[in-house]
Amino acid sequence: MADKDALSMRDAALAGRRASAGALAGASSPAGVTLTDVAREAGVGESTASRVLRSHGSFSSKTRASVLEAAARLGYVPNRIAGSLASTGSKLVGIIVPSLANIVFPDLLRGANSVLGKAGFQSVIGVTDYDLEGEEALISSLLSWRPAGLLVAGLEHTPRADAMLRGAGIRIIEMLDTDGTGIDMVVGFSNREAGRAGARHLIARGYRRIGYVGHDLALDLRAAKRFEGFRAALAEAGLQVAGQVIASVPSSIAAGRDALARILGETRDLDAVYFSNDDMAIGGYFLCLSRGISIPDRLALFGHNGLEVARCVPQPLSTIRTPRVEVGEASARLISSDGPPAVITLDFELIEGATT
Amino acid sequence: MADKDALSMRDAALAGRRASAGALAGASSPAGVTLTDVAREAGVGESTASRVLRSHGSFSSKTRASVLEAAARLGYVPNRIAGSLASTGSKLVGIIVPSLANIVFPDLLRGANSVLGKAGFQSVIGVTDYDLEGEEALISSLLSWRPAGLLVAGLEHTPRADAMLRGAGIRIIEMLDTDGTGIDMVVGFSNREAGRAGARHLIARGYRRIGYVGHDLALDLRAAKRFEGFRAALAEAGLQVAGQVIASVPSSIAAGRDALARILGETRDLDAVYFSNDDMAIGGYFLCLSRGISIPDRLALFGHNGLEVARCVPQPLSTIRTPRVEVGEASARLISSDGPPAVITLDFELIEGATT
DNA sequence: GTAGAACATGGCAGCGCTGCCATCAGGACA
DNA sequence: TGTCCTGATGGCAGCGCTGCCATGTTCTAC
Numbered sequence: 001m002a003d004k005d006a007l008s009m010r011d012a013a014l015a016g017r018r019a020s021a022g023a024l025a026g027a028s029s030p031a032g033v034t035l036t037d038v039a040r041e042a043g044v045g046e047s048t049a050s051r052v053l054r055s056h057g058s059f060s061s062k063t064r065a066s067v068l069e070a071a072a073r074l075g076y077v078p079n080r081i082a083g084s085l086a087s088t089g090s091k092l093v094g095i096i097v098p099s100l101a102n103i104v105f106p107d108l109l110r111g112a113n114s115v116l117g118k119a120g121f122q123s124v125i126g127v128t129d130y131d132l133e134g135e136e137a138l139i140s141s142l143l144s145w146r147p148a149g150l151l152v153a154g155l156e157h158t159p160r161a162d163a164m165l166r167g168a169g170i171r172i173i174e175m176l177d178t179d180g181t182g183i184d185m186v187v188g189f190s191n192r193e194a195g196r197a198g199a200r201h202l203i204a205r206g207y208r209r210i211g212y213v214g215h216d217l218a219l220d221l222r223a224a225k226r227f228e229g230f231r232a233a234l235a236e237a238g239l240q241v242a243g244q245v246i247a248s249v250p251s252s253i254a255a256g257r258d259a260l261a262r263i264l265g266e267t268r269d270l271d272a273v274y275f276s277n278d279d280m281a282i283g284g285y286f287l288c289l290s291r292g293i294s295i296p297d298r299l300a301l302f303g304h305n306g307l308e309v310a311r312c313v314p315q316p317l318s319t320i321r322t323p324r325v326e327v328g329e330a331s332a333r334l335i336s337s338d339g340p341p342a343v344i345t346l347d348f349e350l351i352e353g354a355t356t
Numbered sequence: 357m358a359d360k361d362a363l364s365m366r367d368a369a370l371a372g373r374r375a376s377a378g379a380l381a382g383a384s385s386p387a388g389v390t391l392t393d394v395a396r397e398a399g400v401g402e403s404t405a406s407r408v409l410r411s412h413g414s415f416s417s418k419t420r421a422s423v424l425e426a427a428a429r430l431g432y433v434p435n436r437i438a439g440s441l442a443s444t445g446s447k448l449v450g451i452i453v454p455s456l457a458n459i460v461f462p463d464l465l466r467g468a469n470s471v472l473g474k475a476g477f478q479s480v481i482g483v484t485d486y487d488l489e490g491e492e493a494l495i496s497s498l499l500s501w502r503p504a505g506l507l508v509a510g511l512e513h514t515p516r517a518d519a520m521l522r523g524a525g526i527r528i529i530e531m532l533d534t535d536g537t538g539i540d541m542v543v544g545f546s547n548r549e550a551g552r553a554g555a556r557h558l559i560a561r562g563y564r565r566i567g568y569v570g571h572d573l574a575l576d577l578r579a580a581k582r583f584e585g586f587r588a589a590l591a592e593a594g595l596q597v598a599g600q601v602i603a604s605v606p607s608s609i610a611a612g613r614d615a616l617a618r619i620l621g622e623t624r625d626l627d628a629v630y631f632s633n634d635d636m637a638i639g640g641y642f643l644c645l646s647r648g649i650s651i652p653d654r655l656a657l658f659g660h661n662g663l664e665v666a667r668c669v670p671q672p673l674s675t676i677r678t679p680r681v682e683v684g685e686a687s688a689r690l691i692s693s694d695g696p697p698a699v700i701t702l703d704f705e706l707i708e709g710a711t712t
Numbered sequence: 713g714t715a716g717a718a719c720a721t722g723g724c725a726g727c728g729c730t731g732c733c734a735t736c737a738g739g740a741c742a
Numbered sequence: 743t744g745t746c747c748t749g750a751t752g753g754c755a756g757c758g759c760t761g762c763c764a765t766g767t768t769c770t771a772c
Contacts, residue, residue: 032525034757034758034759035758035759035760036758036759039722044721044722045721045722045723046722046723046724046758046759046760047721047722047723047724047760047761047762048720048721048722050759050760050761051720051721054760056760057720057721058718058719058720058721059719059720059721060719060720060721063720063721075519075520075523077496077499077500077520077524078500078758078759079441079500079502079757079758079759080500080501080502080759081437081440081441081446081501081502081757081758081759082441082727082757082758082759082760083758083759083760084437084727084759085435085437085438085441085726085727085728085729085757085758085759085760086726086727086758086759086760086761087727087759087760087761088727088728088760090437092480092501100462100463100465100466100469101462101463101466103459103462105462106456106457106459106461106462107456107457109456109481110456110457110483113456113481113483114483117482117483122480122482122497122498122501123480123481124448124478124479124480124481125465125469125479125480125481126473126478126479127466127469127470127473140433141478142478143433144433144434144435144436145436145437145448145478146435146436146437163431164431164433167431168433169388252664253664253665253668254664254667254668257668282665282668283668286668286669286670289645289669289670290670308608308609308610309609309638309665311610312609312610312613312638312639312642313642313645314642314645314646390727390728390729391728391729391730392728392729395752400751400752401751401752401753402728402729402730402752402753402754403730403731403732403751403752403753403754404750404751404752406729406730406731407730407750407751410730412730413750413751414748414749414750414751415749415750415751416749416750416751419750419751434728434729435727435728435729436729437727437728437729438727438728438729438730438757439728439729439730440729440757441727441728441729441730441756441757441758441759442728442729442730442731442756442757443729443730443731443757444730444757444758
């Protein structure tokens with residue numbers, strides 16, 4: 001099927017090139033065609049044309065045909081700015097994420113966007129770079145587009161951002177974190193529990209000198225919560241973090257590799273390392289490969305997220321698969337819901353790979 | 357100007373902080389505060405309030421203070437829908453990409469979004485899933501928001517999409533591909549040349565039985581162009597593709613791993629494999645690690661994109677670094693440019709890793 | 713054959729803002 | 743002292759569409 005589609009697409013595309021030039025030349029103005037023009041051309045009233053183009057209300061099939069034809073002939077492109085103003089409700093949905101550099105957030109976006117698209121919404125994105133002040137500015141900016149709803153990653157906001165969200169009068173969905181109090185709807189999982197699960201897994205496998213390798217926790221609040229849960233679970237088992245290195249840069253494979261190198265230099269006899277996420281862990285894994293450190297015999301590695309690369313390395317990484325796409329999808333579905341505020345907790349899954 | 361705008365808004369926002377809590381309770385509706393309300397509250401005319409809030413035109417500093425204070429007190433959120441309609445020009449920019457699953461496109465988005473954000477634009481995204489019909493629908497949908505410009509990945513479109521783009525009367529930037537004819541502005545690099553460069557590199561290193569491992573070329577038109585260039589360069593050297601496997605799924609690490617396994621089964625004595633991109637190549641690399649196939653002695657690998665993971669594996673992948681973020685940035689900068697149509701070619705860089 | 717419902721349609725007032733024009737107070741200048 | 747210019751301000755007509763209401767028109771049931 002894919003092949004056939006693609007083939008016909010290609011033909012279509014090629015044909016288009018040739019034909020396009022002449023077509024629009026006839027139209028008076030490029031994007032300046034209004035509903036009034038269409039109505040006049042079709043010989044009907046504005047309201048009727050509007051009804052036909054929105055398939056809303058009643059009209060005869062003859063009218064329908066002539067309006068549609070007129071619209072096509074003029075190359076009419078509806079103006080949703082005007083439509084939204086008139087109907088006071090914009091089919092836009094704002095999505096705010098801290099970063100696009102980590103595949104986690106594109107995954108989230110992907111899930112949300114696919115559901116939103118099908119429901120006729122348009123996603124407007126904002127990237128905070130893990131800066132809550134920036135988030136505040138984005139919220140204010142997005143709100144000015146009078147979106148139908150707002151999806152925001154995380155539960156932490158500045159006081160003003162919080163106030164704006166509460167006062168916005170639209171559905172607000174906070175994503176990826178259930179450790180805290182939400183404003184309206186919350187969709188995610190407990191990072192604290194994820195951290196505990198990782199720790200318990202390592203403990204159950206008999207590891208006792210467990211180190212932590214992380215990235216900037218002051219910025220990545222969810223990673224900080226995992227670390228918290230991780231430490232708590234160690235404490236419950238009478239253990240403590242045997243050593244830690246926290247890179248002061250965003251998480252990345254290179255950062256994980258370098259940070260593991262550092263912790264191995266600083267802390268003797270580690271038998272396992274818990275990483276703030278899979279990017280970092282995979283970096284650690286590569287370091288071990290390079291140095292010939294035997295995994296998991298001499299060192300066990302545990303990550304978080306369940307990225308594809310972590311599943312595909314020769315020894316699949318032990319990690320926790322998080323339902324990122326699903327969180328996006330579920331969040332998007334809530335935009336048009338009218339129920340009371342609620343928290344939706346999706347399960348994460350501990351993957352017992354070959355690195356523990 | 358953009359900066360000044362932002363500044364005054366910010367002031368307003370800050371002032372609002374303090375007052376908001378109590379004020380909002382008093383305001384009739386949460387987001388229902390209009391410019392008229394602010395003007396009345398401040399004891400000035402609408403136009404004056406509008407001028408102050410946009411830092412546009414002249415007004416006394418006393419007026420400025422009272423308008424800002426009134427806006428803050430009422431928790432005013434400007435309505436850009438109305439603003440855009442009145443000024444016939446929205447600060448929205450549409451960005452259309454084929455996918456979010458491959459980090460290449462989030463990278464592109466990231467570059468574009470960072471520049472656009474600073475210039476006061478809001479990104480509206482659309483994901484086509486590599487489907488040109490879907491792209492057409494998205495273009496039509498995005499155009500209805502009367503964006504200031506549209507960034508689209510790729511040069512190939514359906515005839516209708518092509519016509520819509522040409523007739524939109526806004527800046528259209530086609531990205532990531534310069535092998536073909538653009539509509540307005542084009543920012544990217546030659547995938548064909550990238551393919552040739554890869555082939556020439558392998559040939560120069562003495563490889564002669566070179567295979568190709570790719571993913572669905574009917575969908576990923578740029579990968580197809582690379583393959584084309586790759587074959588052309590081989591032909592110029594009197595060689596041909598020694599064998600090929602094209603996965604009928606989107607590119608992924610797993611797909612690359614499996615496809616390399618297949619080609620090794622099907623084609624004897626390959627000494628190098630050119631992959632459609634780094635994801636696929638890294639999958640191949642992991643297969644070699646698992647099977648103990650010595651790289652590059654028994655098999656050389658070459659990818660495309662220069663992903664982080666490819667740089668961090670024990671033997672850095674030989675590949676071509678593509679300026680994805682830069683393409684996004686450059687494209688975004690063109691949105692507000694008013695020059696004539698042009699093509700901006702950014703350089704890719706061949707990285708001689710350890711796998712060739 | 714006719715009331716009443718159900719369909720079809722057009723007119724028009726906004727949605728909240730911006731852009732243009734008109735107005736008016738001062739100061740510079742001859 | 744009068745003229746002109748500049749700065750500061752308000753009034754108001756739309757931007758293009760939707761929602762409501764009014765006006766036919768056709769159909770159905772008795």
